[in-house]
Amino acid sequence: MLLFGPISSIFDFATFALMLMVFNAVPGEFRAGWFIESIATQTLIIFAIRTRKVPFLRSRPSAGLTVASLGVVAVGVALPLSPIGPWLGFDPLPAPFFLALLGMVIVYLTMVEFAKQWFFSQAKQQAPTTPMSIPRRRATHHISRRASRFSTAGKLPDPVKKTAVM
Template identity: 50%
Template sequence: MSRSGWFVESLATQSLVIFAIRTRTVPFFRSHPSLPLTLAALGVVLVGAVLPASPLAAPLGFAPLPGGFFAALVVMVIGHLVLVELGKRWFYRAAATPPTGAPTDLGTRFVRRRAARFSVAAPPVRPLRRRRPGGPRPPAATGADPV
């Protein structure tokens, strides 16, 4: 039974944590996930919860779970998501404050560098190339052929 409980709890927390890490804001209140993402995650959790009571339970080494486990599962998942939110806030707050004595532009570079692994950045904008002051000039468009 412990294998079944560990499987269901692990699957539920890992599937539902995607809602917390997909945005900087609080999920479901300030940032709504798409319907396909919500249905897919809840479907995975539902299949995982039903699997220990299905005919596939014996070959997988699972045993049916008592009803009280699912009440504890709800508490564990909520606690896990709250801890993920607290960790996420700590991460972004620590990333936003520049090191002591550092200029503020280093702070924004620090945030970008630290968060680069977790976000998709837009491609950098290349500055226009300027013509050097003594370089070759394009021919004048006077209509006459250059000699």
Template identity: 55%
Template sequence: MLPSRILLNNLLYDSSQLAIPTRRVDEEQVRRPTHRDIGFICRFMVFFGPISSLFDFATFVVMLWVFPSGPAQFRTGWFVELLATQTLVIFLIRTRRIPFRRSRPSLPLALTALGVVALGDALPATPVAHTLGFTLLPAGFLAAPAAMVIGYLGVECGKWLFHRTMRAPVRHRPRASPQPEG
């Protein structure tokens, strides 16, 4: 991906994440706040990193062999797919519950994330596409990354397996002890 597209991807992604402070927190997390340890976070990354990489390789295969594309079309398709997966994954990792079904995100978070994905999909068809180095993607080509994004969100099964087998030690925050008077 070209440096200008990496910067654009980062700008759009970061913009979508500005609504994170509005997110809804699951009731069990509100009742019993926990500290996450760095080991748990590392295990999470080691577990999900390869899964994410498999989707990246699948995207490459589709763009190079199913829809043989030149460099401009490949970079455009990669931008659209990468922006969508990295933006939408927030809905998977924000809760241990099933996103949207058992744990609903806040409206601002949902709107900003979905809005950025829609903007990323639309950019190749806008007047600034040429300036950004994008090329118009054929409809079939757009369907393949859309299917991969849906499949990527299906990683929910992996999340369930991860949380079932690699539980974080629950360390509750100590309650402040009452200060003695006097």
């Protein structure tokens, strides 16, 4: 997090600069812009940090993760534009903001990917060359010990037989 945290902060500051200097945002627009940028970057980083490989190219996420993540981003974008937005202190944003946001998210995820590649290239982060093997007895003992509280010593009742209640 000492590596990825500052990258996130850089893009928060870039959003502040964009909202204040380019769009001359009033407080409600500022809150909405920062909220949407934060939701997008914080959610989409899941794809970068979930694997050592390049997301979508060398390591495909599950359909559920993709749909859920994009759904969260869509709700984050829609919330300030919805009737609930003013209650939360959000004002509608100008359309060019969303183009700038798309560019910022792409640059953010690219920077995170480069940082991740650098991080894993460091000697301390290299995977061991020979996989550690666990002796078979120890592995099965561990599994048996963990599963013991869910096991019964006797025979389980037959679910097909029904007893008559009188």
